[in-house]
Amino acid sequence: MNLIDYPDQDMMMLDLADQIASELVMALEHGERASLAVPGGSTPGPIFDALCAADLDWSRVDVMLTDERWVPETHPRSNTALLRDRLLTSRAAKANLIPLYHPTETPEESVEALADRIEGCLPLSVVLLGMGEDMHTASLFPGADRLEEALAPHAPALLPMRAPGAVEPRMTLSARVLNSAVNKHLVITGRLKRDALARAMNAEDAMEAPVKIVLGAMTVHWAA
Numbered sequence: 001m002n003l004i005d006y007p008d009q010d011m012m013m014l015d016l017a018d019q020i021a022s023e024l025v026m027a028l029e030h031g032e033r034a035s036l037a038v039p040g041g042s043t044p045g046p047i048f049d050a051l052c053a054a055d056l057d058w059s060r061v062d063v064m065l066t067d068e069r070w071v072p073e074t075h076p077r078s079n080t081a082l083l084r085d086r087l088l089t090s091r092a093a094k095a096n097l098i099p100l101y102h103p104t105e106t107p108e109e110s111v112e113a114l115a116d117r118i119e120g121c122l123p124l125s126v127v128l129l130g131m132g133e134d135m136h137t138a139s140l141f142p143g144a145d146r147l148e149e150a151l152a153p154h155a156p157a158l159l160p161m162r163a164p165g166a167v168e169p170r171m172t173l174s175a176r177v178l179n180s181a182v183n184k185h186l187v188i189t190g191r192l193k194r195d196a197l198a199r200a201m202n203a204e205d206a207m208e209a210p211v212k213i214v215l216g217a218m219t220v221h222w223a224a
């Protein structure tokens with residue numbers, strides 16, 4: 001794991017947006033298409049605000065979330081709504097959204113159809129992950145019902161997930177998909193998440209600290 005400490009959050013968000021844009025450009029130089037997976041939640045908005053204006057051929061980029069809350073796009077907690085508002089705009093409006101949500105009552109009803117579209121984008125060119133203070137990443141939560149399956153080396157690409165720490169059912173990329181990305185970044189802010197990262201590094205296994213499963217070849221970006 002490579003940990004970068006930034007002097008402030010603004011600088012970190014701009015720098016990270018630049019790095020991701022460069023990695024996408026590189027991927028497009030070597031292949032027909034590039035793929036990018038990004039988190040939802042409260043942290044990545046400023047990265048999206050800068051990244052959406054990057055001068056690259058977005059029409060050849062597939063964009064997806066690392067995980068989604070099972071709520072419609074009109075819901076304030078929809079990660080897809082965040083993506084549409086702050087990343088899939090400006091130049092990046094030309095990117096192709098690979099959805100992690102479909103309006104069925106449960107994620108189980110949609111998982112197969114959604115997974116089919118993800119398989120065609122693997123390995124991901126770039127993954128950006130977030131992390132909660134409980135050491136979850138994507139929707140790999142401690143105590144989640146299908147966590148063991150999602151952490152397994154031959155896990156399916158996409159899994160429904162329910163956890164005591166998650167407000168609603170989730171859909172998440174598996175650890176296999178996250179770890180197989182060509183470029184891997186984890187962005188965290190604040191002292192509490194830095195402490196959580198330290199706890200995850202020292203944890204016995206990823207079942208108690210799921211983020212541990214992705215830390216191996218990860219660049220972790222932190223600012224207070």
Ligand SMILES: O=C1O[C@H](COP(=O)(O)O)[C@@H](O)[C@H](O)[C@H]1O
Pocket residue numbers: 038039040041042043044066067068069079129130131132133137138139
């Ligand atoms: O629920 C989620 O939480 C994590 C962390 O979110 P944050 O608000 O603490 O930044 C996020 O990475 C994940 O994508 C999201 O669904």
